Amino acid sequence: MAAAQNNRAKSVAANTVSWRDASPAAVVLISGPEEYLGIRAMDSIRLKVRTAAPDVEVSKLNAGSYEPGSLSMTVAPSLFGEGKLVEVEGLEAMNDAFLADAMKYLSRPEDDVVLVLRHSGGVRGKKLLDAIKADGWPVVDCQPLKKDADKVSFVVAEFKAGGRRIEGEAVQALVNAVGANLSELAAACNQLIADATTAVDAATVDRYYGGRVEATAFKVADAAMAGNGPLALSTLRHALSTGVDPVPLVAALAAKLRTLAKVAGAKGSSAMIAKSLGMQPWLVEQAQRDVRRWTPEGLIRSIQVIAETDAQVKGLSRDPVYAVEHAVTVIASSARGR
Template structure:
């Protein structure tokens, strides 16, 4: 099993692999601070190994509390010749014994052994990481998905993998509602995929997750950006009355305005703008429609008032509620006048 994997890994022109394409090899490095993606990659490799060798012997080591010689003992072929899967956590806290033993092992990996190394970030162990990369073994980089465009792409991929369609507006609604935590976003995707028999639309997302704080914040922002001041203020006051903190409300306003400002200053087709800005094409098209209601002065005024509100809700004002209401009012008036 590992011999063929060794050849594939070392002959690859590039050893960077997406977590979705994680596959067994004699050595696999999973690195990066996004634990959820690391877990998914590890689970995928483990599942493929067990499918190929149901009697595989699974062992787990910790690089921080490692004792010298443990790796050699673990990879030693058993009497019955079962395949071995060794999962090592905590490379970011590895001790000298682990570093020395693993560097030695990389030069002569055992047949029928899959060694999966998990490094959650930081500079410790760089010598080992560089050695794995230089040898051509698969490297799975698990970085946090910070941009909305990355999260929407994640949602689309989850639905594609689950054999279910989701509409563009529903994707953004889902990210707005639960996108702060990747594991929660993945769980929401799984639930919608399991419960839906047709394409998931924005109404379905609203039904499941419309009560979330993030969703409420974007409802306020959407109403303000559309120039509907009464709806924006009533939604805002209801949110505040039910305990929603002003900070995510201002963050939602800022996110909407940033998108509008980026698209307003871009040239080319929606596809070209989307590619240049790293955004979903449908989101660019929506922003291009919305920006027609705005003058440059109105957009600048709104960005300024949101920046002021952001500072005020984070401690510079004794009345953060007024700061948010003022920002919502200015944005709605700026949009409505144009």
């Protein structure tokens, strides 16, 4: 029995595909909470279906407000014989009628029909999801891109698909500036791809998006980590005077210090370290250059002060502005920069 369960698990894993590889099939499940990736996957399947069959009939259903029998009526063969694409949203809120009709449909899918099902998360409809996976239908995985490394890979892939080059530092600058929201990050990629005539560099990204809160935060962090206290403080004070909240400023400093600490304790080539830490090789090489300015004691002191500052700007201090200024001063003086 254990062997059978293991084989089934392998079969289910083999049917999971990236949102970039989403393709038509008799039944396709788009699963995961990242709405933007779900939209991209759905659009990709629709485009491929229409390319193969321009006269395809497209229908939409909602599993939450579903009326009994609607699915069988929608997938019924057309008088004119054209194929059908049926897109069903809201499986996470499906009612019992949809569950019953969908389970029945899975046992005998119609010819010339592509049924695409969107489930954004939760346990509702688990019976149907398990049946789709057990039957071997493709499952498009749409999980949030939480790590910077995943967002960097996303940007690189967007530029590759758009036929444009982007330099490593420009990728990170773009993620720093607009990476909080994936749809905004994708829109920024599209704009730069459309406007660029040569490879996109960090200066270009700064020209387009340097005024964003996230970008300003990382400018403060970069100056502090380089040991340039006056520049870090002046950039910080300008940011605060224009209404930037101290929390993202502290988050940017913490992110830089975490990267430095990870690389400082790692052994091997930059490629080996990048693979083990899940980072881009160029980012590891940059951190390896930066860490030469630091003593272990200075790095520990900076990590401690940023942890204290994080708590202070989130409610433990009556003067969060002073707390951030103090942290920037300690970090800049701890780095053996200029």
